[in-house]
Amino acid sequence: MKIVMAIIKPFKLEEVRDALTAIGVHGLTVTEVKGYGRQKGHTEIYRGAEYAVSFLPKIKLEVAVASDQVDKTIEAITNAAKTGQIGDGKIFVIGLDHAVRIRTGEADAAAL
Amino acid sequence: MTFKRPTSAGLIALAAGLLTATAAYAEPTVNKGDNAWMLTSTVLVLLMTIPGLALFYGGLVRSKNMLSVLMQVFYTVCIVVVLYALFGYSLAFTGSSDFIGGFSKAFMAGVTTESKAASFSVDANISELVYFCFQMTFAAITPALIVGAFAERMKFAAVVLFVPLWLIFVYLPISHMVWYWPGPDLIQDAAKAVAAATDAAAKTAAEAKLAEVNADAGFLFKMGAIDFAGGTVVHINAGIAGLVGALLIGKRIGYGKELMAPHSLTMSMIGASLLWVGWFGFNAGSNLEASGGAALAMSNSFVATAAAALSWMFAEWIVKGHPSVLGALSGAVAGLVAVTPAAGYSGIMGALVLGLIAGVVCLIFCTAIKNAIGYDDSLDVFGVHCVGGIVGAIATGILVNPALGGTGVMNYETLKAGYEFGPQLMSQIKAVGFTLLWSGVISAILYKIVDVIVGLRVTAEKEREGLDVTEHTERAYNM
Numbered sequence: 315m316k317i318v319m320a321i322i323k324p325f326k327l328e329e330v331r332d333a334l335t336a337i338g339v340h341g342l343t344v345t346e347v348k349g350y351g352r353q354k355g356h357t358e359i360y361r362g363a364e365y366a367v368s369f370l371p372k373i374k375l376e377v378a379v380a381s382d383q384v385d386k387t388i389e390a391i392t393n394a395a396k397t398g399q400i401g402d403g404k405i406f407v408i409g410l411d412h413a414v415r416i417r418t419g420e421a422d423a424a425a426l
Numbered sequence: 427m428t429f430k431r432p433t434s435a436g437l438i439a440l441a442a443g444l445l446t447a448t449a450a451y452a453e454p455t456v457n458k459g460d461n462a463w464m465l466t467s468t469v470l471v472l473l474m475t476i477p478g479l480a481l482f483y484g485g486l487v488r489s490k491n492m493l494s495v496l497m498q499v500f501y502t503v504c505i506v507v508v509l510y511a512l513f514g515y516s517l518a519f520t521g522s523s524d525f526i527g528g529f530s531k532a533f534m535a536g537v538t539t540e541s542k543a544a545s546f547s548v549d550a551n552i553s554e555l556v557y558f559c560f561q562m563t564f565a566a567i568t569p570a571l572i573v574g575a576f577a578e579r580m581k582f583a584a585v586v587l588f589v590p591l592w593l594i595f596v597y598l599p600i601s602h603m604v605w606y607w608p609g610p611d612l613i614q615d616a617a618k619a620v621a622a623a624t625d626a627a628a629k630t631a632a633e634a635k636l637a638e639v640n641a642d643a644g645f646l647f648k649m650g651a652i653d654f655a656g657g658t659v660v661h662i663n664a665g666i667a668g669l670v671g672a673l674l675i676g677k678r679i680g681y682g683k684e685l686m687a688p689h690s691l692t693m694s695m696i697g698a699s700l701l702w703v704g705w706f707g708f709n710a711g712s713n714l715e716a717s718g719g720a721a722l723a724m725s726n727s728f729v730a731t732a733a734a735a736l737s738w739m740f741a742e743w744i745v746k747g748h749p750s751v752l753g754a755l756s757g758a759v760a761g762l763v764a765v766t767p768a769a770g771y772s773g774i775m776g777a778l779v780l781g782l783i784a785g786v787v788c789l790i791f792c793t794a795i796k797n798a799i800g801y802d803d804s805l806d807v808f809g810v811h812c813v814g815g816i817v818g819a820i821a822t823g824i825l826v827n828p829a830l831g832g833t834g835v836m837n838y839e840t841l842k843a844g845y846e847f848g849p850q851l852m853s854q855i856k857a858v859g860f861t862l863l864w865s866g867v868i869s870a871i872l873y874k875i876v877d878v879i880v881g882l883r884v885t886a887e888k889e890r891e892g893l894d895v896t897e898h899t900e901r902a903y904n905m
Contacts, residue, residue: 358687360752361806362793365685 315410315422317378318387321349321403322395324373333394337386339377341426347374353401372403378410378426454551454611456542463716464556470707471563475503475570478704482697482759483574486752486805489689490892491578492902498573498585505590506566514565515558517598519606524645526599527606534558544609545714546836551611552714560711561601567708568597568660574805575668576675576882579889582897583880591872592667596865601659603644604651604857610838612639617839636839650849651857652826652835654723655712657767657819658861665812666862667869669803674873675882677802679889691751698755702731705762709769722833723769726777727762733781734761738789753789756810760788763814768822773831780825784817816858823854 322330327344334342348369355368379387388405396402415425480499484492506514513532522528531537541554569589573580616636623629641648646658653659678686688694709727713720738757743749764784765777772780792809803809826832827845834843835850876882883889888896895901 358685359746359748359750360687361756362797363682363686365687367685 315378315413315426316381316384317376317408317410318384318391318405319374319376319408320391320395320405321347321372321374322391323397323401323403324371326395326397327373327375329394330375330391333390334377334387337383337390339379339383339387339390341377343376345374345376347372351401351404370401378413380423380426454542454544454549456551456553457715460545460550460552460715460717461556463720464552464560464711464714467707467711468556468560468563470704471560471567471711472503472704474701474704474708475563475567476500478697478700479567479570480697481693482701482755483577483805485690485693485695485697486574486688487577488686488892489902490894492689492894493898493900494582494893495573495577496902497582497898498577498580499570501582501586502570502573502589503566505586506569506593507562509590509593510558510562510565514593514598515561517594518561518565518601519557521606521642524643524648525603527602543714544611546610546719547715547717548610548614548838548841550715550717557714561605564656564660564708565593565597565601568656568664569593571660571664571807571811572668572671575672575803575807577804578893579675579678579804579883580671581881581884582893584876584882587876587880588872591875592869595868595872596663596667597659600646600663600861600864603646603860604653604659605644605647607643607647608639613838614841616640646857646860649856650835650853652771652822652850652854653767653819653857654770654822655709655766657763657815657822658857661763661766661811661815662819662858662861663865665808665810665815666866668807669801669812670866670869671873672801672803672808674870674877678804679886681802682800688752691755694755695751698758702758702762705731705766709762709766713770719770719833722774725774726765726769726772729774730765730768730777730781730784731758731761733778734758734764734785734788737782737785739785741786741789756788756792756806757785760784760810760814763811764818764821766815767818768825771822771833771835772825773833776821776825776830776832780818780821783821784814787817788814812862819858820851820854823851826850 331342348371350368350370353370355366355370358365358367377387384407391405412422413425414421476499480496483499484495487495511534513529515534516529516531517527520527520530537554537558539553539555542551543554543557545552569592572592573585616632616639620629620632620636623632651658680686705727706724710720710724713723735754735758738760739749739754742753761781761784764780768777768780788810791813792806796803796806796809824830826835827847828834828843832845834845836843873882884893884896
C-alpha cells in the first residue's frame with residue numbers, strides 16, 4: 315500500500331476528485347495548505363505598504379491506495395491537475411505500513 | 427419649575443408665548459421638524475462610530491487584534507457619554523472664558539425638556555437635550571479616531587486612562603473655542619436694539635450690550651474661523667493626537683518586515699460604508715435645522731466623497747498599476763473628512779474639486795510621505811484625518827466664496843452673507859495651526875502621564891500573541 319500525496323492548485327480539486335472517482339478510488343483527504351516551489355510568491359500592497367507574500371495557497375490531497383493502483387492514481391491526478399503553467403504542484407508517493415477501518419476493524423487492503 | 431405632563435407644559439409655554447409677544451422680541455420657538463432631524467442625525471453619528479469606525483478599523487488590523495480595536499472604540503463611546511453628561515457638555519457649551527466653558531450646566535443642571543439651543547437661523551431653536559446628545563456623539567467619535575494610530579500595541583489600561591484625559595484637556599477646549607457662540611437670536615436682538623436706539627446714551631448702551639453678546643464666544647470662533655462640522659475640532663484634532671501617539675509608542679514589532687495585511691477588507695468595506703451613511707448625520711446634522719442648508723451639506727457629502735474615492739483609486743491605478751479596494755475606501759473616508767468643515771459652506775462643484783484633491787493628497791501622505799518618514803501610524807489616522815482635515819479646513823476658506831458657488835459667511839447683525847478672501851483664509855490657517863499645536867503638545871503630555879501611571883505599551887510577548895487573548899482573554903473568530 316502507498317499514500318499518494320499531491321499538492322495541487324485549489325481550483326483543480328473538483329477535476330482531480332472526479333478523475334480519482336472514475337478510476338475507483340473511493341476515499342480522499344484534503345487540506346488547505348500554503349507553500350512555494352518554482353512559482354515563488356506574489357506582492358500585495360495595502361495603502362502603499364508592499365508585502366512579498368512567499369507562500370501561496372494550495373490544496374494538499376492524500377489518498378491511500380493498493381500498490382498496484384499507484385501508477386493509475388498518479389496518472390489520473392496528473393492529467394486532471396495539469397494546466398501547463400508554473401505552479402501546478404507535485405506528487406509524492408510514500409510507503410504505507412498498515413491501515414485500519416475504525417468502524418469494522420477491517421485491516422489493510424480491506425480498509426482502503 | 428418642572429412639568430409632569432408634556433401637554434400642560436405645552437399649554438403653559440403657549441400662554442407664556444402669548445404674554446411675551448408684546449415684549450421687545452419674541453421668545454424663539456422650537457420646531458418639531460428640526461428636532462426630528464436632529465434626533466435622527468444624532469443616532470446616525472453614533473452609527474458612524476459603532477459599528478462603522480470600529481469595523482473599518484477592525485478589518486484593517488490582524489485577526490489577533492480585532493477585538494482589541496472593537497473594544498477600544500466601544501469603550502471610548504461609553505466613557506465619553508458618561509463624562510459628557512457629568513461635565514463635558516457644560517465645559518464645551520457654557521460661557522466662561524474664550525478657551526473653555528464653565529460648570530454651570532454640570533450634571534446637566536437646568537437642562538430640561540423645555541430648554542432650547544440656538545441653530546443658525548433666527549427664531550429656529552432646537553431642544554437643548556437633542557443638541558446635547560448630538561454634540562456628545564461628536565465628542566465620542568473624535569477620541570475613537572485616535573485609536574487607529576496606536577492600534578495593535580497599546581495597553582487597554584492606557585486607552586482607558588488616555589481617552590478621558592484627552593476629552594477633558596484637548597477635545598472640550600477646542601470644541602468650545604470653535605463652536606461656542608451666542609447664537610443668532612441674541613445677536614439679532616442686540617443688533618435690533620442698536621438700530622432702535624433713539625438717543626446717543628441709549629445707542630451707546632445698546633452697542634455695549636451687542637459687544638458683550640458677541641464677546642461671549644470661543645477663541646477660534648471670534649477669530650473668524652469657520653468649521654461647519656468639525657474639520658479642526660474632530661479630524662485635525664484627532665489626527666495630530668494620533669501621530670504624536672504613534673511616534674511616542676513606537677513602531678509595531680516587525681513593522682516593515684513582517685506581513686501586516688488587513689485581516690478582513692470585507693469588514694472594512696462595511697465599516698467605511700456605514701461611516702459614509704452616518705456622516706450625513708454628522709455633516710447635514712451640523713446644520714442644526716432640517717433646511718436647505720442641511721440638504722446642501724448632504725449634497726456635498728455625497729459628491730466630495732465619491733470624487734475622493736475615485737481620485738485615490740485612479741491615482742493608485744496609474745502609479746501602482748492596480749486599483750485597490752482599500753484605496754477606494756480610504757479615498758472615500760478622506761473625502762468625507764475634507765468636506766466636513768466645508769459641508770454647509772461650499773457649493774457642490776466646489777465640493778467635487780475638494781474631493782478630487784483630498785483623495786490624491788491623502789494617498790501621497792499615506793504612502794510616499796509616511797514611508798519616507800517611517801512612522802508607524804497603524805491605520806493612517808494622521809494621513810487621512812489630519813491631512814484631509816487640513817485640506818478641508820483651508821479649502822473651506824476658499825470655497826465659501828459666493829463667486830465660487832459658496833454660501834458666504836453670515837453676519838448675524840445684518841443678516842447678510844459676506845466674504846473676504848484674505849482674512850477668511852488667514853483665519854482658517856490660524857485655526858488649523860492653533861489646533862495642531864494645542865492637540866499636539868497637550869496630547870504628548872497626556873501620553874507621558876499615562877505612560878508613567880500604567881505604561882503605554884504591552885510587552886513584546888503580548889504583542890506577538892495578540893491583544894485579544896492577552897488583554898481581553900477572548901478571540902474574535904473561533905472556528
